[in-house]
Amino acid sequence: MTTAKEIMHPGAHWLTKSDNLERAAQMMRDLNIGALPVADESNNERLCGIITDRDIVVKCVAEGRAPAECTAAELCEGTPRWVDANADIEEVLHEMEGHRIKRVPVVENKRVVGIISEADLAQHLTEDQIAEFAGMVYARQ
Numbered sequence: 001m002t003t004a005k006e007i008m009h010p011g012a013h014w015l016t017k018s019d020n021l022e023r024a025a026q027m028m029r030d031l032n033i034g035a036l037p038v039a040d041e042s043n044n045e046r047l048c049g050i051i052t053d054r055d056i057v058v059k060c061v062a063e064g065r066a067p068a069e070c071t072a073a074e075l076c077e078g079t080p081r082w083v084d085a086n087a088d089i090e091e092v093l094h095e096m097e098g099h100r101i102k103r104v105p106v107v108e109n110k111r112v113v114g115i116i117s118e119a120d121l122a123q124h125l126t127e128d129q130i131a132e133f134a135g136m137v138y139a140r141q
Helices: 021-031 053-059 089-099 118-122 127-138
Strands: 035-040 043-052 103-108 111-117
Touching (some): 021 035, 021 053, 035 111, 043 053, 043 103, 089 103, 089 118, 111 118, 118 127
Antiparallel strands (some): 103 111
């Protein structure tokens, strides 16, 4: 059984809810990543959401807002999706397909320990599973 912990990118860089999107964009650039988990200031281990580079463009810049004046909290919507570090790859696939997401944080002992991207997942799937995933995540509703 392949687990989430075995296929994830280990480690996670965080934003706090009060960090602005300019800082988020700079971190993404410097780390060469497209998403960052967002933590609650009162408990840096509590996942509040995840912000992607696309979120910054679509929900801030395209709306005419200044990234330096918009906070991470303003972009976090709904309940963040995550998987347990010991989750089987099928569970990870189900979570990502079911919520049409391309990245999912991996949690162990209530702490984010890494992130699984679609590329990480694809390296461990059969061709049929990859096709199913692509159809579920990228298909228009």
